[in-house]
Amino acid sequence: MTDTFEKLDYSKTLYLPQTEFPMRAGLPEKEPVTVARWQKMDLYKRLRESAAGREKYVLHDGPPYANGNIHIGHALNKILKDVITRSFQMRGYDSNYVPGWDCHGLPIEWKIEEKYRAAGKNKDEVEINEFRKECREFAAGWIGIQAEEFQRLGVIGDFKNPYTTMNFHAEARIAGELLKFAMSGQLYRGSKPVMWSVVERTALAEAEVEYQDYESDTIWVKFPVADGASVVDLVVGQGTRFPEAKDVPLSPRSLAEDGASVVIWTTTPWTIPGNRAVSFSPRIAYGLYEVTAAENDFGPQPGEKLIFADALAEDAAAKAKVTLLRVRGVAADELGNLTLSHPLKGFGGGYQFGVPMIAGDHVTDDAGTGFVHTAPGHGREDFDAWMDAAKDLHARGIDPAIPFTVDDGGFFTKDAPGFGPDREGGAARVIDDNGKKGDANKAVIEELIRHAALFARGRLKHSYPHSWRSKKPIIFRNTPQWFVYMDKQLGDGTTLRSRALQAIDDTRFVPAAGQNRLRAMIEDRPDWVLSRQRAWGVPIAIFADADGNVLKDEAVNARIVEAFEAEGADAWFAEGARERFLGSRANEAWTQVMDILDVWFDSGSTHVFTLEDRPDLKWPADVYLEGSDQHRGWFHSSLLESCGTRGRAPYNTVVTHGFTMDEEGRKMSKSLGNTVVPQDVMKQSGADILRLWVMTTDYWEDQRLGKNVLQTNIDAYRKLRNTIRWMLGTLAHDDGEEVALAEMPELERLMLHRLSELDALVRKGYDDFEFKRITRALIDFMVVELSAFYFDIRKDVLYCDAPSSIRRKAAVHVVRALFDCVVKWLAPMLPFTTEEAWLERNPGAVSVHLEQFPDVPAAWRDEALAEKWRKVRQVRSVVTGALELERAKKTIGSSLEAVPVVHMSDAVLEDALSGIDLAEISITSDLVISHDAALADAFVLREVPGVAVVIEKAEDRGLVKCARSWRYTGDVGSDAAFADVSARDAAALHELKALGRL
Incomplete structure (x- = not known):
């Protein structure tokens, strides 16, 4: 019998990890396949079905502009939103994400004008609705492209039914919101100096201006x-x-x-x-x-x-x-x-x-x-x-x-005698068409x-306002425009300004500094100028007399909104529009206003035709999230629009992120060649690497990104992936057997306690939008506490113990719990990797994203045990330090070759070792506790007084290496059937044979 088993390949008798989950991720190739799978199975629809009846949690999407490929700022923004939406969905909410796009405005109009100029066409000679049709088609094309790019990032949302500001219903609702301001007396025509772009021939809002040296x-x-x-x-x-x-x-x-x-x-x-x-x-x-x-x-x-x-x-x-x-x-x-x-x-x-x-x-x-x-x-x-x-x-x-000394083209007028049209050679000009x-x-x-x-x-070289679109300097110019009063009494003792300030006080800001920033802007801002002298957008759909008095007629208003609902805002510019809308009042002296609404009014109204009008959403939104520049943009305009028509903000929480700089802290620009293109990162490394970068950065502030930063995240990702891979391999041998908490060894109970702590941390982190805190905690846990501690210790038990071993069953049980928790907690952040891991573990499952965060039992929490093991790990740190020193000296190779002699003079630490197999915990073949005084050359750590360690070799103590587990023991050969293994391993082999596994 002995001769038979001398030639046995013991590696085949071990419960070694087995998994198809590869160490090499191959994310650039796998992720598009996953996106296609999600789209084919309609994961978005399944999420809605699974969440039916739950409390809604709504993040309202601030609309990006539909005029180009996404950049790194878009990627940061959409990843953050996706993580928030997914995290609430997996915590018992119906967290529906509806993407949206801002479609009107000058950038798109500018592109069509450029096309005209290249073709030798004059925009003014083209029928306005034909021009608007080309703008609409341009925006629609880019919406499709950006939607694909956002989904490639792993974003899940209603991309089949997004909201757009150029949708007919949206245009009707935007016009309806404007009419509310008109009917309540908040809208007026005034003559004030406004920021004016000569290059673009239009008034600009605060949010459309940036400052450059000039x-x-x-x-x-x-x-x-x-x-x-x-x-x-x-x-x-x-x-x-x-x-x-x-x-x-x-x-x-x-x-x-x-x-x-x-x-x-x-x-x-x-x-x-x-x-x-x-x-x-x-x-x-x-x-x-x-x-x-x-x-x-x-x-x-x-x-x-x-x-x-x-x-x-x-x-x-x-x-x-x-x-x-x-x-x-x-x-x-x-x-x-x-x-x-x-x-x-x-x-x-x-x-x-x-x-x-x-x-x-x-x-x-x-x-x-x-x-x-x-x-x-x-x-x-x-x-x-x-x-x-x-x-x-x-x-x-x-x-x-107040004179009108400069016209829309930057030329002096007759109100500037000697410089205007009467000047020899023609009127002098402030800025030309090229911004010079x-x-x-x-x-x-x-x-x-x-x-x-x-x-x-x-x-003088100084900071001067420029249009953020044309990048050219602007001027301040007195011109008749349509405004909304900030300080007019609204009949209830409030003004638009006072309502907005109260709403800011009632809103949660993350980070908190955003509250003061928005408050300061509202406190100091002038009346809201709404009119733009352009063609592509929702018109200021009102009629006014020569003195600027607005026609207040509900029947006229109803005809306008009804027409916009059916035909879009193009109806305003159609032939016969004035007579159509005025009806029986067409013979009165009302002038049809042809100015276009500020696009910030468009986006500021998205809460109306999205949150209010979609049954799958709710008003107000739980959260708005955008870049910090939106304190003067979307946060600002949404606040004013909603306060003017509904008396409160359309959001409960405002979260802001900073901007992405290069690794030197410089602003990214094509001219500097320091841009990071998200499409390139996904092709080279994968979207989950980009998402991990977002999750590990202080996104509330400006972040840095470049080759070195990405490599740091690639390295961290590999460690996370390898930890997940080891768990999957170990769980290949999981028979699903449960072990009662009371029967588990202390080490397993310690790991469950840590899961209980992490559960609270993860949930609070998601609630507080502190993703870096979650990611850092999980990375440290998986790399330091699992891979380098728990898994390292338990490999011997998991690989070598007999099938009936309660230690092995408890360890498998805990690895199962660890996998379940960690993968679900990471799912909002790393959706591709966690999906791959979940389906590897559960081949019959649909998606990890249809799961809920684990329900961690309160019984897992054990503070006393955690305190005891804090001391145990202090002692262990001295032992492992001594082992590392001996390895460096090449006195030993594996720690199993060593028998540490631990000299203890700290009674508190020694008491903590009660019931603990310190040799097992230290991954040595044996260990001796001594109360003798340590020799002068014993290894010590200053931070752990009362412990000194001397390393002896196992062979010198007469211990023999087990051919199966490689541990050195005194009972190798005690079972004649397996003469070269320890008694523990021999017993395991007998069980395996009885089960027919040999």
């Missing part, structure tokens, strides 16, 4: 005092900023008689023709200065009297290359009574009006002169200051009308020099 012409301009109060009884300024200056006695003459001028500074010389006032601050100290010396060709000359903020006079003098003598102080009361002459007075027969001095809160003495040139048609603060002073202006005989500086600045500066009104000139 070099501006700067000028200091003299505004002569025309008249004002006498200086008698005014306080003399004290002190001086100039060594040679002395305060002089007051003269009874006025500043006008003194020939004084107020000096302003501006970075927009072209706005001087639009000047109507000069603003000052009562908080600033001003002085009257006399030029005593000058070294310039065109600037101020000796004897001139000029007024500056005292803090800025010296800097201004340096710019003009003059020497100034401070004559006296000038008080705020005196400034407020002054009227100035326009520096271009008489030019082109214009500028004959008086220029009042007005107080303004926006005036500082940080830069310039302490005075602000105020052109109410070219700046919000200028406009506000002018309007605040309007009543006083009437009393002073000053016309408060026109000749306006040059023309104004030259005329100021001729009028001896220029004090100094220069250049």
